[in-house]
Amino acid sequence: MASSDSELAPVLDKDGVSLTIDEAVATVTLTNPAKRNAQSPALWRALTEAGRLLPGSVRVVVLRGEGKSFSAGLDRQAFTPEGFDGEPSFIDMARGEDGFLDATIAEYQEAFTWWRRADIVSIATVQGHAIGAGFQLALACDLRIAADDVQFAMRETSLGLVPDLTGTHPLVGLVGYARALEICATGRFVHADEAERVGLANLVVPADQLDAAAKDLAAALVAAPRDALIETKxxxxxxxxxxxxxxxxxxxxxxxxxxxxxxxxGD
Structure with a gap:
């Protein structure tokens, strides 16, 4: 990456999401550290928009969260009867017809699907809490670099729900069915040493080295011939x-x- 992210004008900056582009590397940042980058439908729509705004020159996308936590999961307001202003509450969704319920969840999932596109490699840099939707967002990426203070947890089942933001497929692919079931069913924390050992994290580094490690990995990925990397992926x-x-x-x-x-x- 040629410039520091702080020197780049954001292409997108809304609803807790910022997108900057530095030649072949884009950086998507969750920008609400006061709420530990808690997630909401507005944030999901902004993440979806970030994916659509990527120019064809981008080869690597780095996902990061400002502050002490990557993302502590769904904003607690989602669990109130009112939910978020202008959004269907959980109660509204439950009372709706099957098609409405399915379409609403499908819209939310779009924020988690584009990270595995064939033409890019995505890297999640994860520090502090990555809980529920935060864990699933990290799992949405191709690769994960974790800080040594990371705490992954899938809490949905403990709340009477299921992980529905595309996290189950990559989780099973990374750690296997039995371990994935145990992680989801218990809702326990997976810390850095275990995350690296079982394949959730490609690399674990001290928290103050997280951004530097992501830049090094991004540079290595950009150095590979693009078409060969696309075919290999x-x-x-x-x-x-x-x-x-x-x-x-x-x-x-x-x-x-x-x-x-x-x-x-070739053609």
Missing amino acids: ALLQGVADRTYEEQRVAERAAQGRRLRDLAGL
Whole structure:
């Protein structure tokens, strides 16, 4: 990254979300540290908008949270009868028809889906609390760098709910079914040493080195040829849906495209 984020004019700055772009690296920051970056439907819409605003030149997206916590989860106002101003409360959602309930949750999920796009690699830098929706937002990214004070927890089941913001699929993929079930069912904290050991965190660093570690990783990712990285990411993402033989075929097809491109014979 050529410039510090503080020197860059934000492309987006609304509802607790800021987006800055520095050449091939974009940074999405949760900007409400006074509330430990608690989440709301307005914040989710801003995150969705950030994804739509990324120019084609962006190759890496770094997600970070200001203050002591990455995100302490859903804003407690969501659990009041009134909910958020201008938004359907949980009670309204429960009373609505199935189509309304499904469409509302689907809209919220959009904030968590674009981080795994084939044309970018996303990195969550996670410090302090990453609880519930905060945990799921970190899981939405391709990679995670954790501070040594991190505390992951999935509290939805303890509240009589389920993790519904796309977190269950990557969690099982990272730690396996049995451990994912235990983490969700108990709602316990997963600290830095365990997170690194079981694969939730790619790297653990002291909290004051979190941004620097993200910049180093982003620079390494940008250094790789873009089309080769896109093909590699697609191969790895598709493993779960392919047999061993199908993966061999996919590898051959991807390598054929790369060889033709390098030889100047691509489309």
